[in-house]
Amino acid sequence: MTLYCDANATEPLRPAARAAVIAALDMGGNPSAVHGAGRAARRRLEEAREALARRFGARPGDVVFTGGGTEANALAIHGLGRGRRVLVGATEHPAVLAAAGPGATSIPVLEDGQVDLEVLKGLLAEGPPALVCLMAANNETGVLHPVAAVAALCQAHGALLHMDAVQAAGRIPLPQGADSWAISGHKLGGPPGAGALLLRPGLDLPALIAGGGQERGRRGGTEPLPAIAGLAAALAEPDEAGRLAALRDRIEAGLGGEAIIAGAGAPRLPNTSCIILPGVPAETQVIALDLAGVRVSAGAACSSGKVARSPVLAAMGLGPLAGCGIRVSLPWNAPEDAAERFLEAWSAMRRRLSKSAA
Incomplete structure (x- = not known):
């Protein structure tokens, strides 16, 4: 039997989300249509919007459904970054870095992976108003940034704060203070194909995808109702944090003692460990564990299947060790013997690779 430990790439679909997807597929109807089927679809869509708003302390009118976390981040950065400097954390997800573009200024992190607040304070003070982009929780290490402190600095300098909450949503309570935050359905046990951008009251932005005026003109295209219904259903399920x-x-x-836990000194997501085995390339470890039936990853899963030196670990000052880290991220339905099964496979891998190196 295999052991799935790659929840930060995608969570297994929750039964409640599966049921919601099927029910929405069976409904038929376009949420923009005025006939009975369309009105029923619209009701289901708005129920999902209200559920997200309640969960995250937003207003329903400030919830913009998107096709996923990448699009939600891009919508925020392109819309809120107009006329502002863009500052991005050095360990941000590639989706955020790509949306910010090569002209963005990188904010360094400390050795534990948390943002360097002193450097951020200096960057905010040295120029015109900025858009700061910072993830709530890192996808590779699980490290949590001090979002409340970052938000206070942003407010003091007239900056906006966009928070990539894709890994945090549904796993921990979201920190307060951001002007916008992005979530993704399949990272919390919903289906792929739906995400959302949530905005603070009074904040608006232009559409990144123009279309027929859906989502109050902020995201064109027919809303993927089955995926959205699944997202809302997954979010209503209790978390497994403890x-x-x-x-x-x-x-x-x-x-x-041989292994190193990246970011061990910082607050982290409850399900995530970034385990470094010095001298053993991450790709070798991922393949060896996969052959043993244990599914882990190295780096971001959105890199087209490539395994390379981790920019996140490099930004944390880990040097050559940045190519030796694997991510173990436990899913909501991890079995009670997950730790013992993982350690059995990992220990066998370590012994075998140590003999090969000798």
Whole structure:
């Protein structure tokens, strides 16, 4: 039996989300149509919007449905960054870095992976108003940024704060203070194909995708109702933070002194460990564990299947070790023996690779 430990790439579909997707598929009807089927679809769409607004403390009218987290981040950055300097964390997801473009200024992180607040304060003070883009939780290490402190600095300098909350939503309470935040359905147990951008009251932006005026003119195209319904259903499910944190801690405690946990000194997501095995390339580890039936990853899963030196770990000052880290991210339905099964496979891999190196 395989052990899936790559939830930060995509979570297994929750049963409630599957049921919601099927129910929405069976409905038929375009949410923009005025006949009965269209009105029923519109009701389902607005129910999902209200559910997201309640969960995250937003107003329904400030929830913009998108095709996923990448689009939500791009919509925020292109819309809110107009006429502003764009500052991005050095460990941001490639989707945010690409949307920000080569002209964006990088904000360094400390050795534990958290943003350097002193450098950020200086960057905000040295120029015109900015848009700061910072993830709530890192996709590779699980490290949580001090969003409340960042928000206070932004407010003091007239900057806007966009928070990529794709990894955090549904796993931990979202920190307050951001002007906009992006979420993705398949990262919390919903289906792929739906995400959302949430805006603080009074903030608006132009559409990145022009179309027929859907989403109050902020995102053109017929809304993917089945995926949106699945997103809302997944978000309503209880989180497994306490149970997953205990499993993660058992994994880390059983690794021994040879392994290094990236970001161990910082607050992290309850389900995530970035485990560095010095001298062993990440790709070698991923393949070896896969052959043993354990599914992990290295770096961001949105890199077209490529495994390379991690820019996140490099930004944390880990040097050559940046190419030796794997990400273990436990899903909501991780079995109770997940820690023991992972450690058995990992220990066998370490012994085998150590003999090969000798």
